[in-house]
Amino acid sequence: MQGTELNECTTSGKHHVVDEIVAFNAGRDPERLTRKYRLLASNPFAFLRGTCHLFYQDYTPPCQAPLAWICGDLHLENFGTYKGDNRLSYFDLNDFDEAALAPASWELSRFLVSLLLAADVLRVRRRDALFLCRRFLDTYGAELATGKARWLERATARGMIKALMRDIRTRSRPAFLDRRTDIRNGKRRLRLDGVKALPVAEAERARVTALMAHYAATQTDQKFFKVLDVARRIAGTGSLGLERYVVLLRGRGGMDGNFLLDIKNAPASALAPWLPCPQPAWDSEAQRIVAVQRRVQAITPAFLTDMTFDGQSYVLKELLPDQDRLTLDQWDGKLARLEAVVCDMGALLAWAHLRSGGRQGSANADAWIAFGADVASWRTPLLEHAQASQQRVLADWKSYAGAYREAERQRGAKPRD
Numbered sequence: 001m002q003g004t005e006l007n008e009c010t011t012s013g014k015h016h017v018v019d020e021i022v023a024f025n026a027g028r029d030p031e032r033l034t035r036k037y038r039l040l041a042s043n044p045f046a047f048l049r050g051t052c053h054l055f056y057q058d059y060t061p062p063c064q065a066p067l068a069w070i071c072g073d074l075h076l077e078n079f080g081t082y083k084g085d086n087r088l089s090y091f092d093l094n095d096f097d098e099a100a101l102a103p104a105s106w107e108l109s110r111f112l113v114s115l116l117l118a119a120d121v122l123r124v125r126r127r128d129a130l131f132l133c134r135r136f137l138d139t140y141g142a143e144l145a146t147g148k149a150r151w152l153e154r155a156t157a158r159g160m161i162k163a164l165m166r167d168i169r170t171r172s173r174p175a176f177l178d179r180r181t182d183i184r185n186g187k188r189r190l191r192l193d194g195v196k197a198l199p200v201a202e203a204e205r206a207r208v209t210a211l212m213a214h215y216a217a218t219q220t221d222q223k224f225f226k227v228l229d230v231a232r233r234i235a236g237t238g239s240l241g242l243e244r245y246v247v248l249l250r251g252r253g254g255m256d257g258n259f260l261l262d263i264k265n266a267p268a269s270a271l272a273p274w275l276p277c278p279q280p281a282w283d284s285e286a287q288r289i290v291a292v293q294r295r296v297q298a299i300t301p302a303f304l305t306d307m308t309f310d311g312q313s314y315v316l317k318e319l320l321p322d323q324d325r326l327t328l329d330q331w332d333g334k335l336a337r338l339e340a341v342v343c344d345m346g347a348l349l350a351w352a353h354l355r356s357g358g359r360q361g362s363a364n365a366d367a368w369i370a371f372g373a374d375v376a377s378w379r380t381p382l383l384e385h386a387q388a389s390q391q392r393v394l395a396d397w398k399s400y401a402g403a404y405r406e407a408e409r410q411r412g413a414k415p416r417d
Contacts, residue, residue, distance in 0.1 A: 017054070017396045017399045017400050017403075018399070018400055018403045018404075020053075020054060021037075021040070021051060021054070021400065024053050024270075025241060028240075028241025028242060029232070029241045029242075029243070030241075031198060031232075032198070032232070032234060032240045032241045033240065033241035035234065035240055036050060036237065036240035036241055037404060038404075039237050039240070040237075040397075040400060040401075040404070041400065041401045041404040041405070043121050043397075044117045044120065044121070044393060044394055044397045045075075045114065045117045045118045045120075045121045046237060047393065047396070047397040047400065047401075048075065048113065048114055048117055048393055048397075049073075049075060049077070049114075049237040049238060050237040050238045050240070051238070051396070052072065052073045052098055052110075052238055052270045052271070053270035053271075054396060055110060055113075055389075055393070056106065056270070056271050056274045057273070057274055059106065059109070059274060060385075061103055061105045061106070062105060062109065062378075062381040062382050062384065062385035063105055063377075063378040063381045063382060064103075064105075064378075065103040065104040065105040065108070065371065065378070066103070066104055066353075066362075066363030066367045066368060066371050067101055067102065067103060067104075067277060067361055067362050067363050068101070068102065068103070068104040068107065068353045068356070068357075068362055068363065069099065069100075069101060069292050069295060069296055069352075069353070069356040069359065069362050070099065070100060070101075070102050070104070070106055070107040071093050071095060071096050071098065071099055071107070071292070071296070072096070072097070072098025072099050072100050072102070072106075072107075072269055072270070072271050073095055073097065073098045073110070073238065073270075074093070074107045074110050074111045074114070074349070075110060075111060075114030075118075076111070076114050076115060076118050076345075078093060078094060078095040079091065079092065079093055079094060079345055079348065080092075080094045080164070080320065081161075081164045081165055081167075082094060082301045082302075082318075082320050083301065083302055083318065084299035084300065084301060084302065085299065085300055085301065085302050085303075085304070086299060087302070088299070089154060089165050090151065090152070090165075090297075090298065090299050091152045091157065091161050091164060091165055091344075091348075092151065092152070092297050092298060092299075092348055092352075093296060093297065093348060093349070093352060094301075094320075095236075096289045096290075096292050096293040096296070097238070097239060097264075097266070097269070097289060098269045098270050098271050099269065099288060099289055099292035099293065099296075100269050100271045100272070100275055100279060100288075100292075101275070101277055101278075101279055101280075101360065101361050101362060102271065102275055102276070102277065103276070103277075104353060104371070105378075105382065106271075107349065108137070108140070108349075108382055109382060109385055109386055109389060111136065111345070111349070112133050112136070112137075112382065112383065112386035113386050113389045113390050113393060115129060115132055115133055115136065115342065116129050116130075116133070116386060116387065116390045117390060117393065117394075119132070124335070124338070128335055130383065131335075131339075132335075132338060132339060132342045133383055133386065134379065134383070135339055135342055135343055135346070136342045136343065136345060136346040137346065137375060137379045137382065137383070138346070138375060138379070139342075139343040139344075139346035139347050139350075140346035140347070140349055140350045140372070140375075141350075141371075141372040141373070141374075141375030141379070142350075142372065142375075143346070143347045143350035143351060143354075143372065144350045144353065144354065144368045144369060144371060144372025144373075145369055145372035145373045145375075146369075146372075147354065147365050147368070147369045148354070149298070149351040149352075149354040149355040150298075150347075150351050151298035151299070151348075151351065152165075152344060152347075152348065154166070157344075158340045158344070159337050159340045159341060160337060160340075160341055161340075161341060161344055173256070173259075174255075174256040176260075177255075177256065177258055177260070179191075180196065180197070180246070180260060180319075181229075181248065181258075183255065186255075187228070187255070188228065188229070188248060188255050188258055189228075189229050189248070190229045190230070190231040190246060190248050192231055194234075195234065196233070196234050196235070196246075197231035197232065197233060197234065197246055198231060198232040198234060199231060199232070200230050200231055200232050200245070204230070204232075204245075205230045207310070208227065208230045208245050208247060208263065209227045209230065210309075211263070211307075211309045211310075211314065212225055212226075212227050212247060212249075212261075212263075213225075213227075214307070214309055215305075215307055215316065223250060223253075224249065224250060224251055224252070224259075225249055225250070226249065226250040227247055227248070227249065227250075228248040228249065228250055228258065229247070229248040230245055230246075230247050230248075231245065231246050232244065232245060232246075233245055233246040233262065233264075235262075238270075239264070242264065242265050242267065243264070243265035243312075244262070244263065244264045244265065245262075245263045245264075246260060246261070246262060246263075246319055247260070247261040247262075247263055248260060249261055259318065260318070260319035261303060261316060261317070261318060261319060262316070262317050262318070262319045262320070263314050263315075263316050264314060264315050265312055265313070265314055266284065266285040266286035266288075266289055266306070266313045266314060266315050267285060268285055269285070269288070277361065278361070280360050280361075283308075284306060284308050284313035285313050286306035286307065286308070286313035286314055286315045287306045287313070289306065289315050290304060290305060290306040290315060291306075292356070295355065295356040295359055296352040296355060296356045297352070298351070298355065301317050301318055301320070302317070302318040303316060303317050303318045304316070304317045304318075305317075350368075350372065353368055354368050
């Protein structure tokens with residue numbers, strides 16, 4: 001469904017949420033944007049993931065909080081495992097497209113709302129969801145109060161996170177390549193399955209090849225970055241429709257020495273119109289994303305870099321398999337499994353704020369320690385605010401989903417739940 005088709009079913013004032021979503025996504029690749037619109041209608045959690053710009057536009061802070069470098073779109077599935085630039089395995093925050101300097105309460109609120117909405121999808125009881133929210137905040141506060149930034153070790157990881165870290169350690173790159181490519185005439189080519197990758201026009205292919213040649217010229221091993229194939233990448237929710245590619249590189253040579261790279265255009269943060277404090281003067285949006293990611297994560301992913309080409313900025317990094325992102329349907333009805341994950345996420349967020357403290361306006365360690373020690377004063381306001389925000393997101397989703405189904409009916413298609 002194209003944005004114009006979705007908008008045709010609206011009437012003045014009836015579907016203002018739809019109008020805002022269509023306006024925000026104007027100019028994106030229609031084929032992938034159709035997928036985004038379908039995902040947004042599927043459930044409230046997916047809607048939250050894909051509408052960060054709506055969440056903050058009427059945001060009123062429930063409490064005073066120090067300024068932090070936030071990822072801007074914190075939710076339960078924006079954590080995952082990856083191979084660091086030292087080739088070791090890590091589990092951490094992993095999406096920084098909306099990164100900005102803002103009060104920590106912005107990050108905390110969005111995470112709590114995501115937890116409440118995901119609980120509905122996962123059929124977690126309301127009282128259990130609120131228990132998980134409290135455990136997240138208490139762990140976050142307790143780790144801040146220590147004043148020491150750490151990271152999750154594979155040896156001490158628990159439950160679902162431990163399984164993810166074990167899987168990434170034992171997984172081979174050739175096996176991953178086999179899942180994402182086909183071998184034709186003795187050479188790998190990207191698999192255009194319509195699920196993870198779509199074909200590119202020749203002009204796009206030439207442009208990406210030139211972009212990579214520009215980048216390779218700055219590297220010692222230029223042959224490593226020789227482009228073998230290019231496809232449009234299908235990934236994420238909020239970013240669907242943006243200019244994004246998966247690139248097959250020569251790498252170390254030979255079919256099993258190839259590497260996959262993710263290249264993504266970097267637009268302005270969706271938070272930008274609403275931010276309450278001055279931001280650094282970044283050279284590009286990609287520089288913003290990469291700079292914040294480098295200061296927030298303990299170890300950054302392999303090949304992470306920003307670059308500008310032909311007037312546009314891009315973030316480059318090694319392609320991460322989808323299975324490395326934590327999906328909560330693995331909880332198997334065991335509250336203790338979710339509790340362990342949520343507590344670890346609270347700790348990771350606290351360490352991220354401590355690690356990036358004192359940088360270009362963010363609070364220093366003393367301020368974070370004091371904030372963490374005072375968790376009792378701000379926990380209840382945050383929880384109450386999150387519950388009210390959840391109801392607002394649910395109302396917006398119902399309005400959008402109704403409009404989406406109406407547009408589907410007008411097109412003569414079978415409505416999707």
